[in-house]
Amino acid sequence: MNETRRPPAPHPAERARTIAARGGRAALLPSDGSESRVTPLLHHVHPRGDATLLLRDEHPLVGALRAAEVTAMLEVADHAPVPLREPVRGLLWLTGWLRALDGREAREAALEVADERPDPRLLDVGHGVSVVRLVPASLVVADAESTTSLRPELFAQAEPDPFAAHEDHWLRHLELSHRDVVGLLSQHLPEHLRGGHVRPLGLDRFGLRLRVEMADEDHDVRIAFSRPVGTSQELAVELRRLMGCPFLAQRR
Known part of the structure; x- marks a missing residue:
């Protein structure tokens, strides 16, 4: 199986x-x-x-x-x-x-x-x-x-994630000024989660995490980058790629 x-x-x-x-x-x-x-x-x-x-x-x-x-x-x-x-x-x-x-x-x-x-x-x-x-x-x-x-x-x-110092600022900016981007990402969520309230939750060198707040419970979804990134330029490339072909995995 x-x-x-x-x-x-x-x-x-x-x-x-x-x-x-x-x-x-x-x-x-x-x-x-x-x-x-x-x-x-x-x-x-x-x-x-x-x-x-x-x-x-x-x-x-x-x-x-x-x-x-x-x-x-x-x-x-x-x-x-x-x-x-x-x-x-x-x-x-x-x-x-x-x-x-x-x-x-x-x-x-x-x-x-x-x-x-x-x-x-x-x-x-x-x-x-x-x-x-x-x-x-x-x-x-x-x-x-x-x-x-x-x-x-x-x-x-171990080392902290390379984006740890900037993650909070970037995600707040995404939440407040780029709800259209969050909306595009939500089109790739599993069908049963698309009616929830989608929020940016986390960002690390491996991908982006979203929180989907449903009426009954919350779901965390990871959207993976095609490869680990370490610079803002590499991050921008991966985010643009995710607008078209995200790779998802749902977690409860």
Whole structure:
């Protein structure tokens, strides 16, 4: 029996690196039985897989970490760049050991983050704000492609998608100024999805993703490029090609 061929997609480690690079919204869940979600003032997942977070000095978790390391999970949510009724398009979970950094170590950590992601909140380190570090034992990425567990070294070896920094702007522009293009793409959707509200959901080097909002549920559809692309010029060529002959695969 022939199976429907799935279109190519980024490797799970690449998708995890892309979610981390975008930043997203973060929640820290210490494994102390409290089931409380802690929202850090700032979070940054480094390319090697560990995460630096800022918390106010008076937060109870900071006091606990002064006494001992704790295990915790950091959840990073990747939100779609356009308003959707189900806005989260991917999640990254990092589970490992959390500890507080003091003095010079905290300042060095803040400077390291500033080199990768300048942010004025880093100036508050040592002035009412503490630095904590999560060293992961495992990572899990979950999106419409799959839910996959990753080793930290595999995460560190991957690279973010080349369009990660520009994707949100491009998709918002497509949504607001080029609904005609979205309409052309929707002509190639499976027949039972053509009555839904079609929205641009994602873009990566392997293709374009659309969200189809139906009355009963949502469907994510990947339209594959003929080959992976790495530049805006190659992307433009593939998008023009997709106007005439897309290759689709439906996911629920």
